Amino acid sequence: xxxxxxxxxxxxxxxxxxxxxxxxxxxxxxxxxxxxxxxxxxxxxxxxxxxxxxxxxxxxxxxxxxxxxxxxxxxxxxxxxxxxxxxxxxxxxxxxxxxxxxxxxxxxxxxxxxxxxxxxxxxxxxxxxxxxxxxxxxxxxxxxxxxxxxxxxxxxxxxxxxxxxxxx
Amino acid sequence: xxxxxxxxxxxxxxxxxxxxxxxxxxxxxxxxxxxxxxxxxxxxxxxxxxxxxxxxxxxxxxxxxxxxxxxxxxxxxxxxxxxxxxxxxxxxxxxxxxxxxxxxxxxxxxxxxxxxxxxxxxxxxxxxxxxxxxxxxxxxxxxxxxxxxxxxxxxxxxxxxxxxxxxxxxxxxxxxxxxxxxxxxxxxxxxxxxxxxxxxxxxxxxxxxxxxxxxxxxxxxxxxxxxxxxxxxxxxxxxxxxxxxxxxxxxxxxxxxxxxxxxxxxxxxxxxxxxxxxxxxxxxxxxxxxxxxxxxxxxxxxxxxxxxxxxxxxxxxxxxxxxxxxxxxxxxxxxxxxxxxxxxxxxxxxxxxxxxxxxxxxxxxxxxxxxxxxxxxxxxxxxxxxxxxxxxxxxxxxxxxxxxxxxxxxxxx
Amino acid sequence: xxxxxxxxxxxxxxxxxxxxxxxxxxxxxxxxxxxxxxxxxxxxxxxxxxxxxxxxxxxxxxxxxxxxxxxxxxxxxxxxxxxxxxxxxxxxxxxxxxxxxxxxx
Numbered sequence: 075x076x077x078x079x080x081x082x083x084x085x086x087x088x089x090x091x092x093x094x095x096x097x098x099x100x101x102x103x104x105x106x107x108x109x110x111x112x113x114x115x116x117x118x119x120x121x122x123x124x125x126x127x128x129x130x131x132x133x134x135x136x137x138x139x140x141x142x143x144x145x146x147x148x149x150x151x152x153x154x155x156x157x158x159x160x161x162x163x164x165x166x167x168x169x170x171x172x173x174x175x176x177x178x179x180x181x182x183x184x185x186x187x188x189x190x191x192x193x194x195x196x197x198x199x200x201x202x203x204x205x206x207x208x209x210x211x212x213x214x215x216x217x218x219x220x221x222x223x224x225x226x227x228x229x230x231x232x233x234x235x236x237x238x239x240x241x242x
Numbered sequence: 243x244x245x246x247x248x249x250x251x252x253x254x255x256x257x258x259x260x261x262x263x264x265x266x267x268x269x270x271x272x273x274x275x276x277x278x279x280x281x282x283x284x285x286x287x288x289x290x291x292x293x294x295x296x297x298x299x300x301x302x303x304x305x306x307x308x309x310x311x312x313x314x315x316x317x318x319x320x321x322x323x324x325x326x327x328x329x330x331x332x333x334x335x336x337x338x339x340x341x342x343x344x345x346x347x348x349x350x351x352x353x354x355x356x357x358x359x360x361x362x363x364x365x366x367x368x369x370x371x372x373x374x375x376x377x378x379x380x381x382x383x384x385x386x387x388x389x390x391x392x393x394x395x396x397x398x399x400x401x402x403x404x405x406x407x408x409x410x411x412x413x414x415x416x417x418x419x420x421x422x423x424x425x426x427x428x429x430x431x432x433x434x435x436x437x438x439x440x441x442x443x444x445x446x447x448x449x450x451x452x453x454x455x456x457x458x459x460x461x462x463x464x465x466x467x468x469x470x471x472x473x474x475x476x477x478x479x480x481x482x483x484x485x486x487x488x489x490x491x492x493x494x495x496x497x498x499x500x501x502x503x504x505x506x507x508x509x510x511x512x513x514x515x516x517x518x519x520x521x522x523x524x525x526x527x528x529x530x531x532x533x534x535x536x537x538x539x540x541x542x543x544x545x546x547x548x549x550x551x552x553x554x555x556x557x558x559x560x561x562x563x564x565x566x567x568x569x570x571x572x573x574x575x576x577x578x579x580x581x582x583x584x585x586x587x588x589x590x591x592x593x594x595x596x597x598x599x600x601x602x603x604x605x606x607x608x609x610x611x612x613x614x615x616x617x618x619x620x621x622x623x624x625x626x627x628x629x630x631x632x633x634x635x636x637x638x639x640x641x642x643x644x645x646x647x648x649x650x651x652x653x654x655x
Numbered sequence: 656x657x658x659x660x661x662x663x664x665x666x667x668x669x670x671x672x673x674x675x676x677x678x679x680x681x682x683x684x685x686x687x688x689x690x691x692x693x694x695x696x697x698x699x700x701x702x703x704x705x706x707x708x709x710x711x712x713x714x715x716x717x718x719x720x721x722x723x724x725x726x727x728x729x730x731x732x733x734x735x736x737x738x739x740x741x742x743x744x745x746x747x748x749x750x751x752x753x754x755x756x757x758x759x760x
Contacts, residue, residue: 112759119721121741164640165627169620172301182720182760192722195732 094237102131129203194220252278255347255533262636364471390427391487417582578622601650680752
């Protein structure tokens with residue numbers, strides 16, 4: 075009978091920590107923007123490097139003229155649990171946004187402009203997507219001062235090397 | 243010939259009238275001027291929510307100028323008096339503003355000093371009103387600290403703006419105190435000079451029923467002559483006493499002070515006697531009044547002002563054309579009554595018809611009348627959006643015309 | 656939870672080294688925890704933040720959010736991250752002898 079050699083055990087990998095994240099924010103609604111911001115802030119609170127990349131309607135969060143008026147989508151948004159026919163009524167989105175803003179304030183979640191400042195002050199880097207910037211005819215002047223530069227998608231990949239990319 | 247229309251008051255009535263008239267007349271047909279002493283347009287229905295932390299004071303104030311369309315001149319100034327014969331308004335800085343037509347839209351002002359002791363000891367400490375921003379904000383602090391006792395809501399005397407507001411306040415207080423866990427330690431009392439909680443009998447019955455359900459003591463026919471802030475009691479003219487730990491009062495109301503300084507314009511309370519169907523002032527044919535400033539037999543409510551707007555616009559035009567005025571204002575009033583616990587009741591009525599059950603604005607609703615519902619509560623909250631975006635710009639609210647709809651109403655057999 | 660020795664005093668800590676009983680804390684312990692976590696010396700600014708966190712926790716039962724910390728401690732967010740590089744909310748709590756904060760903000 076042949077002796078079966080003991081197979082060497084593969085080393086069990088140590089629980090790896092995340093050192094760096096790149097978060098993409100692509101939507102312009104309140105519920106589309108906040109997850110990315112909370113993840114960026116959460117990363118910084120854990121000492122994780124964070125780059126935040128705003129693209130398409132996500133640019134609204136960093137636009138001087140729009141970041142304070144981000145609204146909740148009440149139409150075609152099953153997560154809201156109100157029928158779209160009601161969501162369409164003028165004033166509904168405004169009301170839903172007000173109610174959500176009130177709840178967030180109670181939980182110490184800042185409104186978008188303040189949150190952007192907080193995240194930047196904590197050392198996260200904020201960028202705008204060149205393709206979208208060109209499409210909407212924007213310039214750095216349209217953005218809040220916390221935005222560092224406009225990046226192409228290639229530059230974004232370079233920056234995210236070695237880290238995790240989170241798409242929201 | 244270019245006419246000049248001067249509108250006194252840049253609140254609800256003044257703004258919607260200015261915006262309607264600006265759309266009606268070309269710039270070379272009429273100049274439109276609005277005069278108000280400040281640039282802070284307050285959404286008054288929001289005041290009800292401020293004491294309970296449901297609205298922030300800065301959420302409900304916007305610049306007056308921003309609510310006025312282009313081509314309307316805004317004067318931030320006091321009004322000294324109106325010279326009806328000369329057709330001139332005398333402003334606080336001494337200048338004069340002549341007019342071809344004057345619209346009085348300066349609303350009603352609070353007169354807390356007219357009730358003995360009200361602004362004396364205890365004022366803004368245990369005695370409050372939520373009818374102005376300062377009072378509502380101070381009351382918020384007091385309610386946050388309230389741990390039980392006798393909370394009395396009182397109406398000094400009629401007329402007041404929004405007769406349902408004190409009742410709504412009482413309902414919301416019941417809800418707020420329950421949420422806070424101190425309702426069992428609180429006696430809630432509503433005291434009113436009326437013989438019922440509301441001016442109209444069927445609505446009064448429904449509202450009284452809710453008051454009883456919520457364990458509120460109703461004291462009727464109580465005209466508060468004196469407030470003893472130190473001793474914590476209200477004393478009526480006929481000697482009855484209502485003790486309190488916290489008093490929320492609706493003070494006496496009067497018209498704007500300049501009305502009293504303008505001979506012939508106003509009555510003893512400084513309101514402007516006005517034809518209830520044409521909105522023309524009794525004082526002079528080229529003077530009109532709308533909103534709380536006018537002395538007509540409706541409740542003083544923003545909805546009335548909105549419904550008056552369409553007719554007023556038409557009558558100013560008819561007046562300029564020399565035509566007979568249309569006498570069609572029916573006193574239409576419409577009101578969401580917050581009843582607490584995320585519900586509200588809706589009442590809709592006019593000069594002839596009191597609030598009736600049924601559905602609004604059509605027989606199919608969607609809003610139930612004289613019945614609590616969450617949809618009505620949502621309607622009340624969303625109304626703020628309509629106020630800034632539809633009512634003030636002088637537009638109609640979709641589905642709700644100026645005349646009271648009869649469609650959904652159930653009359654007694 | 657285990658009991659360990661920090662600055663020669665017995666202290667109850669959880670698996671990550673956060674104290675589970677705030678009342679066992681003293682300044683010597685704080686300095687020791689700081690040294691063990693990459694902050695060799697606590698300046699006045701560090702102490703301002705640590706005391707603010709500890710006071711707020713003892714008063715309200717929860718640690719302040721990073722937002723509250725930035726707005727109310729007197730030390731702005733930027734400086735907070737310079738003083739406590741790997742996450743001020745957690746590190747200042749650890750040094751302040753209060754349990755690990757459980758918030759997302």
